Amino acid sequence: MGNSDPGRAVEAVRRFNRFYARHTGALHERLHKSRFSLTEVRILHELAQGRASTAADLSRTLGLDTGYLSRLINNFQKLGLIVRRKNEADGRAHLLRITPEAKTQVDEIDLHVSVETASLLKCLTSAEIDQLCTAMGDVERLLSPNHSDNETQLRVPRTGDFGWMIERYTHLYSGDRPKLLSETRAAKMVSNFLSAMQANTPRIACWVAEQTNSTRVGAAVLAAKTQEQASIELLFVEPGARRRGLGEQLIAACMNFAHGARYDQVVCRLDASQSDLCGLFQRTGFNPVQDGTDILWQRALQPICID
Numbered sequence: 001m002g003n004s005d006p007g008r009a010v011e012a013v014r015r016f017n018r019f020y021a022r023h024t025g026a027l028h029e030r031l032h033k034s035r036f037s038l039t040e041v042r043i044l045h046e047l048a049q050g051r052a053s054t055a056a057d058l059s060r061t062l063g064l065d066t067g068y069l070s071r072l073i074n075n076f077q078k079l080g081l082i083v084r085r086k087n088e089a090d091g092r093a094h095l096l097r098i099t100p101e102a103k104t105q106v107d108e109i110d111l112h113v114s115v116e117t118a119s120l121l122k123c124l125t126s127a128e129i130d131q132l133c134t135a136m137g138d139v140e141r142l143l144s145p146n147h148s149d150n151e152t153q154l155r156v157p158r159t160g161d162f163g164w165m166i167e168r169y170t171h172l173y174s175g176d177r178p179k180l181l182s183e184t185r186a187a188k189m190v191s192n193f194l195s196a197m198q199a200n201t202p203r204i205a206c207w208v209a210e211q212t213n214s215t216r217v218g219a220a221v222l223a224a225k226t227q228e229q230a231s232i233e234l235l236f237v238e239p240g241a242r243r244r245g246l247g248e249q250l251i252a253a254c255m256n257f258a259h260g261a262r263y264d265q266v267v268c269r270l271d272a273s274q275s276d277l278c279g280l281f282q283r284t285g286f287n288p289v290q291d292g293t294d295i296l297w298q299r300a301l302q303p304i305c306i307d
Contacts, residue, residue: 039064041109043072044081047098048106054093076102130160137215141240152217152246154207154253161208162190165219169234173274189233193221203230203261207253209237209246217241220250222257225267230258232268235277247280255284259301268297 036044042062046052052061055073059066073096076082081102087093098106121129157165166186174182196204201224209218218237225231232254237246258266268286270277272295282288286297 036105036109040072040076041106043069044076044098044102044106045110047082047096048103053095053097054087055096056093058096133214134160134216137211137213140213141211141215141217141238144240151212152209152241152244152249153212154249155210157206157208157219161216161219162194164216165208165221165234165236166190168219168238169236172236172239173271173277186234189221189223193223193233196223203263205254205257207250209241209250211241218246218250220254222254222266228264230254230261230263230266232266235268242276247277248284251280251284255299255301263301264303265298265300267299269294270297271295 039062043058043064046058046061052058055066055069058064058073059069062069073082073084077084081099083097083099084094085097087095121132124132166183169186170179170183193204193206203224205222207220208216210216218235218241220235221233223231223233232251235247235250237250255266266286268277268281269291270281272278272293278288278295278297281297284299286299289296289298
C-alpha cells in the first residue's frame with residue numbers, strides 16, 4: 001500500500017481478520033466439537049506446553065483480563081483439569097499444573113487441528129506453502145512488540161531471498177533518492193553477486209537473518225571489491241528486530257569470513273542519510289572516510305600468521 005492513509009490500513013487489517021476467522025472456523029463457539037471454547041483451549045494449551053505456570057503468565061501471554069481468567073481457572077479446578085498449589089518462592093502467587101486428563105484432551109484437539117490444517121494446505125504447491133509461511137511470519141513480526149523474544153539465526157540464502165533483499169533494502173534505505181534509483185542500485189549489487197556465484201567465484205558470501213518462526217529480518221552480502229579488499233553490501237535489519245545486536249552479528253559474520261578468506265580490509269559505502277547504519281559501523285570499529293557525497297567505512301584485518 002505504500003504511503004496510504006491509516007484508514008485504508010485499518011480496513012485492510014479488519015478485512016484480513018474476517019477472512020481468517022471464516023477460513024479457519026475460529027468464529028465457532030466451540031472448537032472442533034470439544035467442550036472447550038477457543039479461549040479455554042488456549043489456556044490449557046499454554047499450560048500443557050509448559051509456556052506458563054501462573055495466572056500472571058497466562059494473562060501476559062494471552063492478553064486476557066485477570067478477572068475473567070481467574071473465573072476460568074476456578075472452573076478448570078472444579079472440573080479437575082488444573083491443580084493449583086502455593087508457590088514457595090512467592091507467597092502471593094500460585095503455580096498451575098494441567099492434569100493428565102486435560103493434557104490428553106488438549107493433545108487430541110492439537111491432533112485434529114494439525115490434520116485439518118494439513119488438509120487445508122493440500123491444494124498448495126511447495127512454493128506456495130513457502131510463500132504463505134513467509135507472509136504469515138511477516139504479519140506476526142510486524143504486529144508483535146519490539147521486545148519479541150524470537151531467537152534469530154544466520155543462514156545461507158535460498159530461492160527468493162535475493163528478490164526480497166532488493167525490495168526490503170530499497171524500502172528501508174532509499175533516503176532522499178528516488179526509489180527506482182535505489183532499487184536499480186540494489187538490483188545491480190545482487191546481479192553482480194549472483195553472477196559471481198554462478199562463476200564459482202571464491203571469497204564471497206551472503207547471510208540471511210531468520211527468526212525461529214521462519215521470518216526473515218535482515219541480511220548482508222560480502223562481495224570481492226579487489227584482491228585485498230572485501231565490501232559489505234545490502235546490509236539491513238528490519239526495524240522491529242533492531243537493538244538486539246543483530247546488526248553487529250551480521251557484521252561479525254562478514255568480518256570473520258573476510259578474515260578467513262585472507263582479505264586485508266573490509267569496506268562499506270554508505271549515503272550520509274543512512275545514519276543508523278553509519279552508527280552501527282562506528283560501533284563495530286570501522287573508520288569513516290568522506291568520498292564525495294558518500295561515506296566509505298573501512299576496517300583493516302589482522303594478518304593470519306602461519307608458522
